[in-house]
Amino acid sequence: MPRFALKVEYHGAPFAGWQRQKDQPSVQGAIETALARLEPGPHTIAAAGRTDAGVHALAQVAHCDLSRDWEPFRLSEALNYHLRPDPVAIIDVARVAPDWHARFSAVERRYLFRLLVRRAPATLEAGLVWHIRHDLDVDAIRNAARHLLGRHDFTTFRSAMCQAASPVKTLDQLDIETHETPFGHEIRFKLRARSFLHNQVRSFVGTLERVGAGSWQPGDVKAALDARDRSACGPVAPSHGLYLAGVSYPDDPFAIPGK
Template sequence: MPRYAFRIEYDGRPFKGWQRQAELPSVQGTVEAALARLEKDIPSIAAAGRTDTGVHALGQVAHADLQRAWEPFRLAEALNYHLKPAPVAITACAEVTEAFHARFEATWRSYTYRMISRRAPLVHEAGHAWGVRGKLDVAAMAEGAKHLIGKHDFTTFRATHCQANSPVKTMDKVEVEEIPLPAGTEIRFHLKARSFLHNQVRSIVGSLEHVGSGAWAPDDIARALAACDRAECGTVAPPQGLYMTGVGYPEDPFAHGWSEA
C-alpha cells in the first residue's frame, strides 16, 4: 500500500479539534471522509499534532496509506474537490516511504498566535485572532519571552489534564512581532519546539499578555516558570488566535511531490 503525506490547511472554527470524535465534527474525520470518496477501507490517518477546538492550521502534516498509486497532484486535486465545502485544503502532497510517520518522524513543530490590540471589537478577524482592548507594551512582552527559551520544566504552562510523560520541553524560539494595522496593532507570537505540552502555547501567550498590559513585569515570566505550579500561570489565551504553521522532518517529505509553494 503506497503511503502519502499531506500538508493541510484549515479553519478550526467549525471543528471540535483535529482528532476524530463520534458524532462531532473534526478535521481528521473530514479528511478521512474525503479519502473514502476515492477509495474504500482507508486506514486511519496520522497527523503531526492534535490541534484543539477552534485552533487553525497552515501547515499541519498527516499521512495515509492508500490501495492504489496516485500521482500527487491528481490526489490533492481529488481530495480538495471532495473536501468542499468544509474549510479544509490540501496544499502539498507526496508519496513517501513506509518509514515516514507524520508524528514520530517530526523534528520540530511551529505555531503562531495572533493577537489584535484595539478598543473596537474585531470584525473581519473575529474567530481568527484574540481581540484585546487597550495598548500593549510589545517590547516588555518580547523581554519576558526570552525567559522561556531553552530547556525548562513547563508545568506552570501545562494544562492540568495534559497526558505528556514529562513537563520538560526545549523551546527553540519564542518571538514577538508587532504589525501596525489601519485600526490597532497586530501582535504575533512565533514559537518553535520539537513538541509542545497541551495548552502550552496558549498559556504562554496569555501570560505574556499580562506583561504587555502591565499587570506583570517581564521577570514575572521567569518567576512563574520557576514555580512549576499551574496556579502561577496567567490567563490562558483563547483558541481562535492559534495557528499550527509548520512541521519539520529530517528530509522534506514534499521535496519531490506536488506543493503550492
C-alpha cells in the same frame, strides 16, 4: 500499500479539534471521510500534532495509506473536491516511504499566535485573532519571553489534561513581532520547538499578555516558570488566535528537487 504525506490548511472554528470524535466534527474525520469517497475504507490518518477546538493550521502534516498509487497532484485535487464545503484544504501531497510517520518523523513544530490590538470590534478578522482593546507594552512582553527560552520544566504552562510523559521541553524560539495591518495593530508570537505540551503556547501568550497590560512584571514570568505549578500560570489565551504554522522533517517530503 503506498503512503502519502498531506500538507493541510484549515480554519478551526467549525471543528472540535483535529482528532476524530464520535459525535462532533473534526478535521481528521473530514479528511478520512473524503478518503473513503476515493477508496473503500475505513481510513485512519495520523498527524504531526493534535490541535484543539478552534485552532487553525497553515501547514499541518498528516499521512495516509492507500491501495492505489495515486499521482500526488491528482490525489490533492480529488481530496479537495470531496472536502467541500468544509474549510479544509490539502495544499500539497507527497509520496513517502512506508515507515515515514507524520508525527514520529517530525523534528520541529512551529506555531503562530496572532493578537489584534484596537478599540473597535474585530470584523473581518473575527475568529482569526485574539482581539485586545487595551494597549500592550511589547518591550515588556519581549523581556518576559526571554525567561521561557531554552530547556525547562514547563509544568506551570501545561494543561492538567496533558498526556506528555515529561513536562521538560526545549523552546528554541519565541519571537514577538509587531505589524501594522489594515485591520489594526497586530502582535504576532512565533514559537519553535521539537514538540509542545498541551496548551503550552496559549498559556505562554495569555501570561505574556498580562505582562504587556502591566498586571505582571517580566520577572513574574520567571517566578511562575520556577514554581512548576499550574496554578501559577496566567490566563490561557483563546484558541482562535493560534495557528499550527509548520512542521519540519530531516528530509522535507514536500521539497521540490533541485531547489
